Amino acid sequence: MKEEPHSVDVHVGKTIRIQRLLRKVSQTELGDRVGVTFQQIQKYEKGSNRVSASMLVEIAGALKVDVRTFFDDLSTPDTANDNTAPSEEFVISREGVLLNAAFFSIKNEALRKKILKLVQAIAKTGELDTEAAE
Known part of the structure; x- marks a missing residue:
């Protein structure tokens, strides 16, 4: 074993x-x-x-x-805790690391905040809400 x-x-x-x-x-x-x-x-x-x-x-x-x-x-x-949460699994995945690196390479802080709000709105509704994107 x-x-x-x-x-x-x-x-x-x-x-x-x-x-x-x-x-x-x-x-x-x-x-x-x-x-x-x-x-x-x-x-x-x-x-x-x-x-x-x-x-x-x-x-x-x-x-x-x-x-x-x-x-x-x-x-x-x-x-x-040996049980890794799904969100932690994503963070350490190749896609998660690359997404994080790309996000933080955006120098404009206001733009990063808008992107974050957009992603949160999409996650909440499950689809793109044009009002949240503006």
């Missing part, structure tokens, strides 16, 4: 994936930068293989992030 990945390993793996996608780096490219295969990067991202401290430092350097980034928002083991 295979053991489930530890919640910390899953969290670190998800964070590696998010940071990699935000920087538009493929698993192969990240693997090449740190000296492992893309399959190993996949296992790290799923949390099925633990990332050693030295490899975490290598990955942080390859992605140009502070190594502490991988532990941001980490729950303590007593409060960790």
Whole structure:
């Protein structure tokens, strides 16, 4: 019987994936930068293989992030909840990360707020409301 990945390993793996996608780096490219295969990067991202401290430092350097980034928002083991909500699943998905990056690349804050209101209106009604879009 295979053991489930530890919640910390899953969290670190998800964070590696998010940071990699935000920087538009493929698993192969990240693997090449740190000296492992893309399959190993996949296992790290799923949390099925633990990332050693030295490899975490290598990955942080390859992605140009502070190594502490991988532990941001980490729950303590007593409060960790292994059930990921559907909204969290979207946020860490490729589409979610790319949507987030595209949204925050819009420099005009007023435009971002209008886009947010439009999306909220669409979600509320299930269809495009022309008044909400204005």
